[in-house]
Amino acid sequence: MYRQGSEGLTGGGAGAVALRSRGFMRFDASVVRRGIDRTRDLDLVVDLGARIGSGEWWRGLATCTALCASAFALAPSWHPIAGPTAPALGEAQQQEMRAQAIAPAAYGADSGRAAAPTKFVEALTDTPERPQIEIAATLGTGDGFARVLTRAGVGEDEAKRTADLVASAVSLGEIKPGTKLDMTLGRRPNRKVARPLDKLAFRAKFELALEVNRNAGQLQLLQKPIAVDETPLRIQGRVGSGLFSAARAAGAPPKAIETYLRALGQHLSVGSIRSNDRFDLIVEHRRAATGETETGGLLYGGLDSGKKVLRLLKWTDGGKEQWFDAAGVGNTKTGGMKMPVQGHLTSGFGARFHPILGYSRMHQGVDYGAPMGSPIIAATDGTVRFAGWHGGHGNYVQLAHSGNMQTGYAHMSRIIAKVGQSVRAGQLIGYVGSTGLSTGPHLHFEVFQNGRAMNPMAVKFSQAAQLAGAQLTRFKATLSRLLSVRVGG
Structure with a gap:
């Protein structure tokens, strides 16, 4: 039943054949694996710089030569390929192409060709115009009010009448350059005359808006007063690293700070100001009911150093404007006199x-x-x-x-x-x-x-103005009123 074989004990008969068959199959699989390994060892891209003269090298050289010959054989010729040339475009075709291109935008949006009129098109004797035109003009520096209106299309006579109406409410010289004039021009009877002025509206002053309207064929002036709050703006803060930068950060205008520094310099050395000192500025400020604001010059300047408080108020004495301290003492001048005669x-x-x-x-x-x-x-x-x-x-x-x-x-x-x-x-x-x-x-x-x-x-003399009497009383009343202003206005 069993016999000793190379695989150990094996059975006889059909069982032995089966074992031998399985052993043969194992032999064939190993042969296939060795064939695959040989394929993997085959180098299709041969390094022609190594093993020169070997069989593998000659095989690689033959492959390279065949590839180069194939590429050279398949390369195109050096002569251009002849082809038909498109005919030149005619005038109508060029216009048609131009109408489809971006070029018309550079020529005032000209779209190229236009459709030719047919027998159903009737020519107009006169082109219609808009019944009204709205125009915005700006008054320039040194510009005349009437001149702005005529440039906008208003007739000279009507522009002069309009300027006279405006001048009855406010001096034309008080209207600031840059003022915007909103105009509405009406329908004219024919193209040979200027359009009539139907409406003119502008801000004549901070506290006044003006309108000129046409009623029953006549121009009429309408004044629109604007409520204005003139409470001064008070700004306070600590000097810190620099008086100018600290005041600017607190919201003080640059010109007001410059005036403040000059006023301080007339009463103390600016170099003596310390970082912990506190500044106090009150500037002119106006707020219109329409939302606009306007900031003017410095009215009051104070400096609190802890031990001493300096309060300076701008005051006009003898036609001369200067800064007086809280006691009514003005700027101090020290120096020599002018030579009274040239001699x-x-x-x-x-x-x-x-x-x-x-x-x-x-x-x-x-x-x-x-x-x-x-x-x-x-x-x-x-x-x-x-x-x-x-x-x-x-x-x-x-x-x-x-x-x-x-x-x-x-x-x-x-x-x-x-x-x-x-x-x-x-x-x-x-x-x-x-x-x-x-x-x-x-x-x-x-x-x-x-x-x-x-x-x-x-x-060498030292000279300072000194207020007295009724003028000193008015001065102290003004100072007290300003000091009652809250910070922020």
């Missing part, structure tokens, strides 16, 4: 021999030689205390200044200044002459403080 120094201050009296005495001023009739100006701001004949001084003018100081101008040929008049530094007060005890045309200039003569060449 040369002929005699200094001190004891000298008088050329007319014939003896030595104190010369209480300085003399400037100058041609007859040369203008004499005030050396500094002041008020005329005396103007007239003054003994040996001849025609003489004396000015009073702050700090109980006076300046005198003698030997004038003619006096211009009048007693009680306020004069500015550099203002004309008279002309050079030789009146009184004088040997020739010159100006005798003298300076007194508390009644004692001073050398004009060495005087």
Whole structure:
């Protein structure tokens, strides 16, 4: 039944055949696997730089040569292939193509060909026009109001009548450049005349809008007042790293900050401002009921350093606008005086021999030689205390200044200044002459403080305006009103 075989114990008969068959099948499978392995070892792309001269190398060379020959055989010829040329387009075809292209947009949207009229088309004797035209124009710098209307298509006579109507409500010069004019032009009887103005509307001023309407053939002006809240805008904050940048971040306009810094510089050193100091600005501000806002100049500037609070209010004194502190003291000026006449120094201050009296005495001023009739100006701001004949001084003018100081101008040929008049530094007060005890045309200039003569060449003065009386009362009332404004307006 069983026998010893190469596979161990095997059965006889049919069983043995079956085992042998299975053994043969195993032998055939191994042969197939070895064939596949040989195929995998076949290199179709031979490296012609290695194993030169071997059978594999020659096979690769033959393959490469065959491929190159095939490519060369299949390559196209070097001669161009002849083909038919399209005929040139005619005029009608070019117009048709142009109508389908983008080019018409560059020629005013011309669409090319147009359909020819047929017997059903009737030519119009006159093309219709719109019954109304709405136009927006802008008033330019130095532009005339009537001129803007005529440029928009309004007739000259009607433009002038419209300008006269507007001028009855507001000066045409007060209308700001850049103002937008909205116009409606109506139907005209024929093309030879300008269109009539049916309506004109614009903002004449911040608080006033104007309309010109046509009623029953006549132009009528309609004024539309606009409610405006003029509560000033108050801005506060800490100086921090920089006063200008901190104020700008808080919302203050640049011009108002520049004015504020200049005002501070007249009362303290800007370099002394610390980072923890607090600034306080009040600026002009207007809010219209229509929503627009307008910011103006600086009205008040304050600085709180903790130990000291500086409050400055803009005030007009004697026609001159300056910044006064809370006590009513204005800008302080320190420095020398202006030279009262264009001339040369002929005699200094001190004891000298008088050329007319014939003896030595104190010369209480300085003399400037100058041609007859040369203008004499005030050396500094002041008020005329005396103007007239003054003994040996001849025609003489004396000015009073702050700090109980006076300046005198003698030997004038003619006096211009009048007693009680306020004069500015550099203002004309008279002309050079030789009146009184004088040997020739010159100006005798003298300076007194508390009644004692001073050398004009060495005087340095400090001058500040001081409010008093009713003016000081109004000043403090205005300051109190502004300080009651809340932050943010």
